[in-house]
Amino acid sequence: MMNKHFLGGAVAILICMLSYQNGQAQFTLGAQLRTRTELRDGQGSPLPLGNQPAIFTSQRSRLSAGFTGYRFKLGLTVQDVRVWGQDVSTINRTTTQDNNGFMLHEAWAEVMLLDTVVKNKSLNLKVGRQELVYDDGRLLGNLNWLQQARRHDAAILKYESKSWMLHVGGAFNQNKEMAAGTIYTATPPGAYTANTNGGSQYKSLEFLYLGKKLPKGNVSFLFLADQFNKYHIDSVNNVAVKTWDQGTYNRATTGLFFTNQFNKLSVTASAYYQFGSNASGQTLSAELLSASFQYALCNSFSAGAGVDYTTGGLSSSGKTSKAFDPLYGAPHAFWGLMDYFYAANGFGNKGLQDYYIKTKLKAGPRFLLTGDVHEFFSASAIPGGATRRFGTEADLVGTFALTKIISFEAGYSHFWNTASLTAASVKNVTNAQSNSNWAYLTILIKPELLLK
Numbered sequence: 001m002m003n004k005h006f007l008g009g010a011v012a013i014l015i016c017m018l019s020y021q022n023g024q025a026q027f028t029l030g031a032q033l034r035t036r037t038e039l040r041d042g043q044g045s046p047l048p049l050g051n052q053p054a055i056f057t058s059q060r061s062r063l064s065a066g067f068t069g070y071r072f073k074l075g076l077t078v079q080d081v082r083v084w085g086q087d088v089s090t091i092n093r094t095t096t097q098d099n100n101g102f103m104l105h106e107a108w109a110e111v112m113l114l115d116t117v118v119k120n121k122s123l124n125l126k127v128g129r130q131e132l133v134y135d136d137g138r139l140l141g142n143l144n145w146l147q148q149a150r151r152h153d154a155a156i157l158k159y160e161s162k163s164w165m166l167h168v169g170g171a172f173n174q175n176k177e178m179a180a181g182t183i184y185t186a187t188p189p190g191a192y193t194a195n196t197n198g199g200s201q202y203k204s205l206e207f208l209y210l211g212k213k214l215p216k217g218n219v220s221f222l223f224l225a226d227q228f229n230k231y232h233i234d235s236v237n238n239v240a241v242k243t244w245d246q247g248t249y250n251r252a253t254t255g256l257f258f259t260n261q262f263n264k265l266s267v268t269a270s271a272y273y274q275f276g277s278n279a280s281g282q283t284l285s286a287e288l289l290s291a292s293f294q295y296a297l298c299n300s301f302s303a304g305a306g307v308d309y310t311t312g313g314l315s316s317s318g319k320t321s322k323a324f325d326p327l328y329g330a331p332h333a334f335w336g337l338m339d340y341f342y343a344a345n346g347f348g349n350k351g352l353q354d355y356y357i358k359t360k361l362k363a364g365p366r367f368l369l370t371g372d373v374h375e376f377f378s379a380s381a382i383p384g385g386a387t388r389r390f391g392t393e394a395d396l397v398g399t400f401a402l403t404k405i406i407s408f409e410a411g412y413s414h415f416w417n418t419a420s421l422t423a424a425s426v427k428n429v430t431n432a433q434s435n436s437n438w439a440y441l442t443i444l445i446k447p448e449l450l451l452k
Contacts (some may be wrong), residue, residue, distance in 0.1 A: 250391065292305065
């Protein structure tokens with residue numbers, strides 16, 4: 001019933017937008033149907049020997065609308081995410097709330113605070129449910145690979161000129177309308193983790209982003225603070241239960257990002273430091289360092305290499321966590337397509353060293369082929385003196401654009417893991433297979449209509 005009311009309201013909004021009479025008005029309407037069939041034989045973590053691979057098809061169905069008028073913009077995206085066969089074929093009265101993939105992905109308004117006669121400068125206020133995407137998406141990204149993607153309920157004040165941009169934003173989360181207090185239960189309903197490391201949803205968040213455009217790139221500074229509701233553990237019938245308290249644990253992340261194109265060579269680098277307290281209240285001091293390059297050997301082929309380093313483990317005193325959390329980014333794009341690190345499953349907060357080679361072949365205007373190889377190591381010691389080497393991953397992805405609206409994508413990945421990766425202190429997989437596979441096929445149909 002709620003879904004019907006929501007869809008009815010969305011349609012009413014679209015009708016009102018279409019009937020709006022203004023010479024400067026512009027309306028866009030888009031849809032997206034993305035089906036993805038996956039074979040999972042050790043995706044996220046190696047499977048124990050004897051386990052059978054999983055095969056399923058998931059689907060994202062989206063309807064989006066945008067409306068631009070005098071000194072304002074509106075955006076709305078509704079989506080349904082589910083697995084084929086999740087619901088019975090007539091009427092569904094059994095799906096749990098965790099499996100209900102219907103949601104409001106975006107609903108925002110952006111107000112232009114400066115008059116349109118002001119040239120090369122803008123001061124806008126954007127409020128509502130929205131995606132946060134900055135730089136390469138490593139720390140703040142929309143996580144588009146996952147069918148449900150990621151969004152935030154936030155407000156952002158944005159100043160931009162010809163070469164500079166300054167964004168100041170914030171969010172304050174509550175579970176419902178409250179009569180008293182502001183305690184926030186950090187695990188809202190739904191089978192979706194809050195950040196890239198499967199951690200708790202933040203109670204509040206503030207960030208400052210300063211960027212400078214370069215001739216063929218940009219350099220930026222980020223300061224982000226997020227707060228998590230305090231808690232303590234009670235024992236109820238010999239079962240540990242988390243009880244939420246007043247107050248917050250405060251964490252901060254700050255650093256620099258750089259990318260630029262030098263003729264045929266592109267260079268990207270970043271460095272971030274994280275401090276304060278993590279969501280468990282533990283003192284935090286952690287770093288992320290990254291550097292890579294890509295060189296165009298010809299118009300159709302490029303190759304490059306890079307290294308990522310995130311700290312992990314504990315300090316020598318054992319009281320300070322050195323485990324870097326990559327916040328609210330898109331780990332699938334960086335640490336291997338099989339999502340062994342900072343994504344599907346944890347790996348014991350050991351930190352990560354990732355040495356990789358990436359290649360890209362553009363075989364004509366419609367076909368793109370990429371091939372990557374990663375060599376993974378732990379950034380901290382493995383108990384028992386085991387090797388720090390986690391293993392090797394190879395990723396191959398091909399994309400074919402049938403038309404501007406219809407495209408196909410297929411991928412295959414293989415992971416050769418060591419016993420260190422499956423150890424009890426890392427992924428804790430008993431009797432694990434040493435070779436894992438993952439393959440997928442995606443069909444994307446994405447039409448868009450523009451009305452003026």
